[in-house]
Amino acid sequence: MLLVLCLRPLQAAGFTLLLLLSLASATTVRTSTPVMGWDSYNYYNCYPSQDIIETNAAALVSLGLSELGYTYVTTDCGWTADARDPLTGQLVWNETLFPSGAVALGDYIHGLGLKFGVYSGAGYWQCGSTDDPASLGHEALDAQSFAAWGADSLKYDNCYANSTTTAADYTGTVSGSPMRFDTMYNALNAVSRDIVYQVCQWGVGEDIETWAPPIANSWRISNDIYNAWRSIWRITNQVIPYARVTSPTAGHADMDMLIVGLQALSTYEEQFHFGMWAINKSPLVLGSALANSLTPAASLAIVSNKNVIAINQDSLGAQAELVRRYTTAQWDLWQGALSGGRQVIGLANWYNGSQSVTVDFAADLGIASAVAQDAWTGDSVGTLSGSYTTTLQGHELRLLILTNVVNATAGIQEPVAYYTAATQATLAGNAVVVDCPSGQCLPAGVKVGDIGEGDTAASVTFSGVKATTSGTKLIGVDFINYDVALDTAWALGDNTRNMTIAVNEASAVNGERFAFPISGGDWYDTGRLYVYVDGFVAGASNKVVFTSYNSTVTWAPDLVGFEVYEVN
Template identity: 35%
Template sequence: MAKISGKHVLLTAILYVYITAVAVTARLLPSELPLHPYLINGQHKPISKIYDTSKYGILQLGNGLANTPQMGWNSWNYFRCDFDEKVIKETVDALVTTGLAKLGYNYVNIDDCWAEPTRNSEGKIVPDSKSFPSGVKDLADYIHSKGLKLGIYSDAGLYTCQIRPGSLKHEYDDAALFASWGVDYLKYDNCFNLGIEPEERYPPMRDALNATGRTIFYSLCEWGVNNPALWASKIGNSWRTTDDIEDSWESMTTIADINNKWAAYAGPGGWNDPDMLEVGNGGMTFEEYRGHFSIWALMKAPLIIGCDVRNMTAETYDILTNEEVISVNQVFLNDLLTPPSSSVIFANEISSDPLGVQGKKVDSYGPDGCYQIWAGPLSEQRFVLALWNRCSKPSTITANWGAIGLESSTTVSVRDLWKHKYVSLNSATSFSAHVDAHACEMYILAPVAAARSAS
């Protein structure tokens, strides 16, 4: 097993101080669940029973990675097999110059088609000579020089999905090769698997990666066939819960619903993966893409960009760079904004979430349940709330406190994460908003902590 990094230990210590220092007065519904494993020494009240965290924190991989869901970029959704080292380097440059890298999009992941169709005479995978004439090591050095990390792709089968060499029965040799190149991330697919159960095929690569001595993020891409949320937490840092996403409203919403079922199994160290972002690829509207990004952030899903970041529209850039939405998904140790002046003191609405509980759909009503309320608990007794209109007409959607996990008498401030402003400083019992068709509005609810002294 790879050693837990000093950075991981430091982060744990920081979060300990951060969490135990918080004191707020919001009242949550009673719960029979045990305290969340990451709420140290019982300083927080238990999370409402709406959010089952009984499986949280069971990860045993122990490589010190994935304290938050991974962020980055992947070649597949936009380029498929039509890319080369020039495209990858230009993408790296674009991640840096647009500021995406500073926001946490730090993995640059090369998907299928990077390798020659066959292994060489020594049995090693060889980079495609036309697409990567300089080799993967040279590309890794370039990526690292920009402060980013390289991800690569292989398969837990005889071949990859695009008929390149897979790593089944070659795990230790391939892992050592990837490590020698400076690879930081492995996406491990599921094609041509000979019918061998995934619980048998995926652990050998975990052991092989750990044996290299290099810390490498391990992303299982089993497509949710054998319900990996039930077993993959002992094997990888994330696991695909669904089939491949497509750039359409139907695909995106279906995948969100499938991933929602496994909310109880995600947490720091290991995350449910509903596949990469399609934001910016052209198959959905701006409102649909904004909802896509909102729900993925709320579900603590990996935020892996799948568009051509060298040629983003302004709308795509605005979605992918929304720091307030990203903060729901990640741990930012510094506040993004200062709470407003008012006659009350608020818990910190804008700080990010070291809690790491996957949000979920908590209520729905209307035609076929298309007026949806998605929510999740955050640190400091805050909640993230998404009002998602999956109907074809605009509507007002109402979230009642009981559905979210708050007692009806609790008073909260409400910050709109897309408008970047407070829309209420004293909401109680429920919150309503007008939501356009196929749109999603997203908020942080933070409890009013105490009256400010008049003296």
Template identity: 35%
Template sequence: MKKIKRLIALVILTAVFISPFPSSVQNGNQVLALNNNLGLTPPMGWNSWNIFGGDINEEKIKQIADAMVTSGMKDAGYEYVNLDDNWMANPARDANGKLIPDLKRFPSGMKALADYIHSKGLKFGIYGDRGVTTCCNIPQSGSQGYEEQDAETFASWGVDYLKYDNCASDSNLQAGYERMRDALLKTGRPIFYSICCWYFVGPWMVDCGNSWRTTGDISDDWGSITKNIDVNSKSAAYAGPGHWNDPDMLEVGNGKMTDTEYKAHFSMWCMMAAPLIAGNDIRNMTTATKDILTNKEVIAIDQDAAGVQGTKVSSSGELEVWCKPLGTDGTTKAVTLLNRGGTSADITVNWSDIKLADGPATVRDLWEHKDCGTFNSGYTANVPSHGAVVLKVQAGYTDPTIMYGDVDGSGVIDALDYSLIKRYLLGQISEFPASNGKLVADVDGDGQITALDFSLSKKYLLGIINKFPAQK
């Protein structure tokens, strides 16, 4: 009988249902990712600018690639070794208009350098600009008017990542970035496309790049870090697999902040599902810097496959609670307690703040690498000035009296329940017939009714799953 009901449901769904939700919907915004199958989790790697500026050469980059392996960075997930500005000759093009490297500093050429990096099991990234010149003002260094030729050049060198800057005088921002996107796709080589125009200007960027800068250039001080957190958080709804908000490269280990501040900086980039592009000299890291950059438990938050960007859920003055859902079943949350203030302070996360029902939940401290215990309604930790405590909270309670998914109260889960959830999300009804109210439709157990509950209901009816995440 169950198979028959599910077959009937499938027929109904196929015949009459066209989903009002696109493949990715977040907070009501339609998200269309660049379809190159890259960046399904935020990219991890290293970039030359923050530590070397324009003073780069072949030997330094090879040493960085070596250190990426020997330091444990590669094992922690870092894979891109990215050149920033000033790698090219002056002027930057040959008689045929092809970009050429500075052979005094890169005597083996870019293809040989890429081959060396690839031999280490790493990937090679390069820098360009949509204008006539790059930001270092090297004659003929920009890609304006040369997009297809430059994309082919990058592909022939074995480039895996392009950071594309915005030192251009024209106002054709979107068109310029889209021309290089199309040129990269035309090469057939998978190249991660990082838009660097210093601010989020609209949803077109989601369809254009794998990541986009949301902020001005970062600097190695606490004020810059907190400013970039605030600006980057404004476009949180647009982040997801294949398309990420980028609050700029990491400053961890560059020496002008404390290790406590660097730990908070790294924590928040992971909470915001940001690209983790280190910018320090990884050839000679301190133990503290290495421990921050290679903390696999915190990195796992950034790399969570669901791809949800964490957001601030409560605050009191300079004391804040941020939450990032992990996975898709609504039972596990990453929580960061952030203290922007000048003195240490207790910060509390309530389960209600992070959409978990009151009841037992286990807490693990991801910097201390220890389990803290089980707590019924929340957790409090003392957080140092300019510091962060990062927690993994796992819910462990389900109300056994609720038949999740049976929103009409009929005792069975069928196409009518599915239709009612759809109508609720579209605003056509405000409550469900079942006596347990809205809670019965919360099939993922995260305390709210979203498109994810709708999708899980469909999967249940089609036989793809046989129980809901809320049914622990």
């Protein structure tokens, strides 16, 4: 059985252990690279039909997309009749929408050389309607049906988890329960057909990276993508911590389906979206209408880019990492390992307008020199070393594929000293030391919380901070943020918490703001953000103050500590 997860995190460490133990003897077949395909939901919502599925499947072939790897064709929500078969209890396809039935639809898709994907959910109803039965309590029977229909994949959703009336419940006691997804996993394992298991649990709860990899090829880590640029920021900030988990054997974080081709984004934004999903090794699932020439040619060119697809499908399976964030300038620097000693570098401009950006290859990337190719154009950028400066257009993601990489031995960042917030700082306002469970809030084992929101006095001040030379320094901030946007995801949520860092300023409000992403699977899982901060003086007399960016209305992330670096 092939497994792909689209799910939410677990809520109890003990239960995680029991689940992992229950799966220890399970044998699963995994795809070594993220799944690629097409799903009906983003354009057709919960209103699919036989004609819609067949014409879009045919378009995958006629447009040459199937040859690029887009092979899984999934009929999303809305395919069922409003009741199970009264005699057998089996799920029934809506005869009006799908007059030929499931087996014929699967045969048609298979006849095109594609894979047949079906959809259900772990709750009482499928998403989209309280007339469409889901699989709760019928897992074994439904798994047998999926296999009998010739299904190659199952997208398994999480609607109506707690009741028959609330579609998306993010706080209920069984919302996103891993046991429900484990039940379907075991049911699929019992049938005599390999089926890709796409668990779509949205990331509800905690510790998805702990319990999902044993049963899945990929795992959804966010609420649904929305047809707007802000969704790209929200989901990107949520996928960052999973770089330490993803691999061909542990699976990949699923950032949701692509909105390229839905005419919701500009061309640069569509490139950014597709490229960010690619370097983070998310499944690449198209969601636009491919039939009847409804997807613009420029969008088709983006999702057909062989260089970017190759990054996503690279055999090493390594998710890229955020290595620098420049919040005031609003751009990120990403770095990811590729097979054969190659690397991918991403320069991500979140700013609305164009801007010049500079990367120090040794200090920022640990590279002395490399031969670079622009992934989008295929053009050679030449041999790069020292500083690389380029201009990015508004919302552009520049992707460079590096070969002949020579690691730097000089000019790289070296740590000078580490400072722990709970023991080496002066706390003001409501800021308070919080004990952490053993083995968490690393490296210090404790953290400082309650920084901000209604408390303008809340701050964490470090005195006597050492710097070898004066000027701008790289600091690595160990922080904790699990303020995940779920019910607010389509409106206000962005998965970040802002913190101001002031060095030797008369007032902390004069410091620089940084947007801290999600750090991990719970409120004790530490992440690290590397940022440049100016204002240091040589010696051990520096004062560094951390506060909430807007302490009257928002929280800062919890603070574990920070490390100061100097270029060797």
